[in-house]
Amino acid sequence: MESIQAIKQRFGIIGNDPKLNRSIEKAIQVSPTDISVLVTGESGVGKESIPKIIHQLSHRKHGKYIAVNCGAIPEGTIDSELFGHEKGAFTGATSTRSGYFEVADGGTIFLDEVGELPLTTQVRLLRVLENGEFIKVGSSKVQKTDVRIVAATNVNMFEAIKKEKFREDLYYRLSTVEINLPPLRERKDDIHLLFRKFASDFALKYKMPTVKLSDDAINLLVKYRWNGNIRQLRNVAEQVSVLEQNRTINGATIQNYLPTTGSNLPAVVNNSKSESDFSSEREILYKVLFDMKSDLNDLKKLTMELMKKGSDADVQKDNEHLIQKIYGDDKDEEFEAAVEDLEVLSLAEHTDIDENAISETEDKYHFAEEIEEEETLSLHDKELELIKKSLERHSGKRKLAAAELGISERTLYRKIKQFDL
Numbered sequence: 001m002e003s004i005q006a007i008k009q010r011f012g013i014i015g016n017d018p019k020l021n022r023s024i025e026k027a028i029q030v031s032p033t034d035i036s037v038l039v040t041g042e043s044g045v046g047k048e049s050i051p052k053i054i055h056q057l058s059h060r061k062h063g064k065y066i067a068v069n070c071g072a073i074p075e076g077t078i079d080s081e082l083f084g085h086e087k088g089a090f091t092g093a094t095s096t097r098s099g100y101f102e103v104a105d106g107g108t109i110f111l112d113e114v115g116e117l118p119l120t121t122q123v124r125l126l127r128v129l130e131n132g133e134f135i136k137v138g139s140s141k142v143q144k145t146d147v148r149i150v151a152a153t154n155v156n157m158f159e160a161i162k163k164e165k166f167r168e169d170l171y172y173r174l175s176t177v178e179i180n181l182p183p184l185r186e187r188k189d190d191i192h193l194l195f196r197k198f199a200s201d202f203a204l205k206y207k208m209p210t211v212k213l214s215d216d217a218i219n220l221l222v223k224y225r226w227n228g229n230i231r232q233l234r235n236v237a238e239q240v241s242v243l244e245q246n247r248t249i250n251g252a253t254i255q256n257y258l259p260t261t262g263s264n265l266p267a268v269v270n271n272s273k274s275e276s277d278f279s280s281e282r283e284i285l286y287k288v289l290f291d292m293k294s295d296l297n298d299l300k301k302l303t304m305e306l307m308k309k310g311s312d313a314d315v316q317k318d319n320e321h322l323i324q325k326i327y328g329d330d331k332d333e334e335f336e337a338a339v340e341d342l343e344v345l346s347l348a349e350h351t352d353i354d355e356n357a358i359s360e361t362e363d364k365y366h367f368a369e370e371i372e373e374e375e376t377l378s379l380h381d382k383e384l385e386l387i388k389k390s391l392e393r394h395s396g397k398r399k400l401a402a403a404e405l406g407i408s409e410r411t412l413y414r415k416i417k418q419f420d421l
């Protein structure tokens with residue numbers, strides 16, 4: 001049997017956390033059997049590699065592996081997608097079609113987001129699980145198939161059962177073995193490891209030197225909540241790799257990439273609602289903040305590009321004008337509106353919300369504004385800093401520094417004089 005280490009390497013899984021290892025070990029153990037497996041864990045924890053491991057290590061590995069995202073297929077067509085249909089079964093069914101369960105005969109089907117399956121489809125699925133039988137839509141002929149099913153979900157299945165959105169019998173049938181993947185915040189020792197791996201991947205991809213983290217930056221990453229788990233960490237590593245000129249990232253810099261409101265709110269809210277109602281709201285808040293953060297980063301990037309391009313005095317003036325426009329009054333209104341929206345959203349749903357939570361949310365936005373204003377005021381400083389650093393890096397060789405900065409040697413010469421470097 002392949003060792004856990006070898007499996008991790010083969011499937012690109014990074015980390016040494018004991019809980020992660022246990023989950024991979026479980027996948028290896030169940031792979032030679034036909035037992036149904038349910039993979040659980042928060043969004044972005046890496047659930048998708050488990051069914052691949054199971055399939056590849058099983059006797060079905062030469063058979064088909066089909067991954068179906070149950071949440072992405074419209075309710076009206078999902079039965080036909082999974083089980084096929086007969087000609088004339090519905091308008092538009094011009095010919096007989098095989099479904100995934102027929103095509104994957106002898107292989108494995110991965111049912112991702114299985115909690116999203118409509119109840120009628122759940123009945124059909126239960127039947128396949130019980131005796132391998134299914135019937136095409138619009139047919140009366142019972143067909144047989146031999147498919148191994150691995151399902152995954154990031155929702156609380158017990159909640160779904162309680163709300164009668166998911167059949168209890170199907171749940172037990174699917175989860176003969178459950179493999180749970182731990183959230184990133186419970187795998188603290190893996191955080192820096194993962195970041196380093198992603199940073200080096202992105203350095204290669206974007207042909208830039210690899211970013212490195214200072215100790216305080218590592219500390220912040222380790223303490224962070226990571227609601228989006230490894231997917232979020234990967235995004236942060238990508239943004240930092242692309243946007244930061246200085247390749248050593250300190251705590252203050254990395255903080256800009258870690259939205260905090262989404263993860264702070266749950267702790268201060270005295271909520272009387274169910275956890276799942278609340279988590280979807282948290283998700284929305286989190287997404288709003290995340291989007292705003294990326295807008296902010298885009299603006300920063302644009303500023304940098306404009307500065308780089310500004311190779312003569314007139315263009316530079318134009319650019320400064322443009323930057324002023326970007327950071328001008330319009331933006332303030334937008335931010336205020338967003339803050340208002342967030343407050344309304346929170347207050348409407350939680351009348352007993354902690355006042356501190358709201359002011360904290362607001363502070364975050366104002367904080368973001370302050371950063372932008374500072375950024376505008378210190379454009380000259382930034383320019384100066386960039387030129388200095390580039391000259392240092394190239395031991396004072398103007399030609400190389402100018403090439404790196406994307407300006408002409410003449411302009412660089414002028415700037416050196418202007419800044420008295």
Ligand SMILES: Nc1ncnc2c1ncn2[C@@H]1O[C@H](COP(=O)(O)OP(=O)(O)OP(=O)(O)O)[C@@H](O)[C@H]1O
Nearest residue numbers: 012013014042043044045046047048049154230231
């Ligand atoms: N241990 C890991 N090592 C390296 N990359 C990982 C690891 N775990 C997850 N990833 C990467 O993180 C991203 C998210 O993983 P994945 O798509 O499997 O999440 P998920 O659990 O299916 O989330 P969701 O429930 O939102 O679908 C992917 O790009 C995946 O390659």
Ligand SMILES: [Mg+2]
Nearest residue numbers: 044047048112
């Ligand atoms: Mg997934």
